[in-house]
Amino acid sequence: MKITAPNSSLYSTAQVYALDAAAIASGIPGIQLMKRAGRAAFDLLTERFPAPELISVYCGSGKNGGDGYVLAALAAQRKFPVQVIQLTPGDKLTGEARAAYEFAVQEQVSILNFAQVAAPTSGVIVDALLGIGVQGDVRPEFAAAITQINASRLPVLAVDIPSGLDGDTGASHGAVVNADVTISFIGIKRGLLTGRGPAVCGEIVLSDLAIPAEIYEQEAVQTEQLHLIDLLESLPPRDADAxxxxxxxxxxxxxxxxxxxxxxxAAEAAARSGAGLVSVATRPEHVPAILTRCPEIIARGVVSGQELEPLLARATVLVIGPGLGRSPWSEQLLQVAAKSGLPMVVDADALNILAEGRVVPNLAPQENWLYTPHPGEAGRLLGTTNSIINQDRFSAVTKLHQKLGGAVILKGAGSLVLGESGLTGIVTAGNPGMATGGMGDVLSGILGALIAQGLSVEEAAQLGAVLHASAADLAVEQTGQRGLLATDIIPYVAQLLSE
Known part of the structure; x- marks a missing residue:
């Protein structure tokens, strides 16, 4: 996902409303902010689509619609062919939206009623329907307009947020605009970057509407983008005599x-991520394959939890879950590992066994464990469903951390990371090629190696999640998204760590 923004801060919709209100209270008229928004959107439109045959602006009734009317008026001033397709009659508009509508009328913009106009077949579409205020299902007439926009297959600029997307959660409840470019005002809304957001926003560009920096100091940042270049600094340099x-x-x-x-x-990823030693405790029949694939790995066959116990004495960190299964053998290994007191990366079926509550009953929060659930595993841990998790991923990761402690990576498009700091990080690297078997195993190995090198579980979660996704972005430049294998990204992990 390409994001153009001066900093990493992300905001809830309530925080954006508060910043907007604070800016107005400081002396910036609301209509002035709307004109700045319309100007920023128009400038971006003409930069990305320099000579459109037609600009079709779909306008709703609130401030988002007002931004659209301003854009349309500016386009008319510049002699661009432009039309507004309105879903709320102009005489029903109030406040700044009404003033913006009158500006568009003054500039002789063609304003058409959605119910009476044919869908555009050329040019560029501007989505100024709903903005960040949408909650719950989209009303039928707006859903019909969104369907029309998507069916046109024309380039789409979304104003502030693609209509139908929840700016707080990244969920959509029915119809949602598929934008090519989204211009976000005042601050980037956290829902743009997770859940459905990455699929429907396209490129994201921030315009702060020239709001003074001191206004932003009134809102504490609780969510931020995670950037690899910053997180790599948490890994200390290696001494010459190491x-x-x-x-x-x-x-x-x-x-x-x-x-x-x-x-x-998992073992190969751990080795390539800088761990001093990597060993594997597995079914005996897998040992020859491990040694053949990567002779640097220490491979031990174990048939019971009792045979695992001596191996724990030399370990710095455990990674449990890759290929673990849910057999009595699996449960024995998890039970022994959980009692070790060692830092532990808990993945895959280890999470599912924990969710059942038999092997480790009454699990208390473990401050040195790092959990890596996908939405299905998260749902089982919280006693709910995959769909409920995806309706509000921020709430889900918070509940997981409260229940489990340590650090949590809630995987998916726009993975969320939460640890002891209380700051939720969003991974904006990554691509759909990662939707293939084994990616989670590679991630777990990376995480184990970072903890082994001295990072806290939260530091490892942040760096490991971004490192994993960034390596996948490098890999697809060579392989393309279709056919990308989990092992394809391992060499790029080592490369990024070296850089």
Whole structure:
């Protein structure tokens, strides 16, 4: 996802409303902010689409519609062919939106009623229908307009947010505009970057509407983008006399019958991410494959939890879950690992076993555990469903952290990371090519290696999630998205860590 913004701060819709109100209270008239928004959107439109055959602006009734009317008026002043397709009659508008409508009438913009006009077939569409105030299902007439916009297959600029997208959660409740470019005003809304947001926003550009910096100081930032270049600074440089003992020993636990590949991928990723030593405890039949694939790995066959116990003494951090399965063997290994007191990355079926509450009953929050659920696993941990998790991913990651402690990565488009700091990070790197088996195993190995090198579980979660996604972005430049394999990204992990 391409994002053009001066900083990493993200905001809830309530915070944006508060910033807007504070700017007006400071002496900036509301209509002036609307004109700035319309101007910023028009300038971006003409920059991205320099000579459109026609600009069709879909306008609703609120401030978002007002922004659209201003854009249309500015386009008419510049002699661009422009029309407004309105869903609320002009005489029903109030406040700044009414003033913006009258500006468009003054500039002789063609203003048409949605119910009486044919869908545009050329040019560019501007979505100024709903803005950030939408909650719940989109009303039928607006849903019909959104469907028409998407069916046109024309380029779309969304004003502030694609209509139908929840700016707080990234969820959509029915119809949502598929934009090519979204211009976000005052601050980037956190819902643009997770859930459905990455799929429907296209490129995101921020315009702060020239609001003074001191206004922003009134709102505490609770959510931020995670950037690899900043997070890499948490890894200390290596001394010239360093040896493998300085960089920890990662023990990967998993690989039940038929799932040996998962521990191989996790182990190789851990080794390439800088761990001093990497070992694997798995079913005995997987040992030859591990040694053949990566002879640097220490591979041990274990048939019970009792056989795992001696291996824990040398480990710095455990990674449990890749290919673990849900057999009695799996449960024994998790039970022994959970009692070790070691830092632990908990992934895949280890999460599902924990959710059942039998193997580790009455699990208290574990401050040195890092959990990596996808929405389905998150739902099982919280006793709800995948769909409920995706309706509000921010609420879900908060509840997971409250229940489990440590650090949590809620995976998915726009993965969320939450740890002891209380600041929620969003991963904006990554691509749809990552939707393939084994990606989570590679991530778990990376996370284990970072903890082994001295990072806290929250630091490892932040850096590891962004590193994993950024490596995938490099890999698809060579392979393309279709056919990307989890192991394809491992060399790029090592490359990024070296840079």
């Amino acid at each position: 040896h493998k003992g300085h960089f920890g020993h990662v023990l990967i636990i998993g690989g039940d019958h038929g799932y040996g590949g998962a521990v191989i991928m």
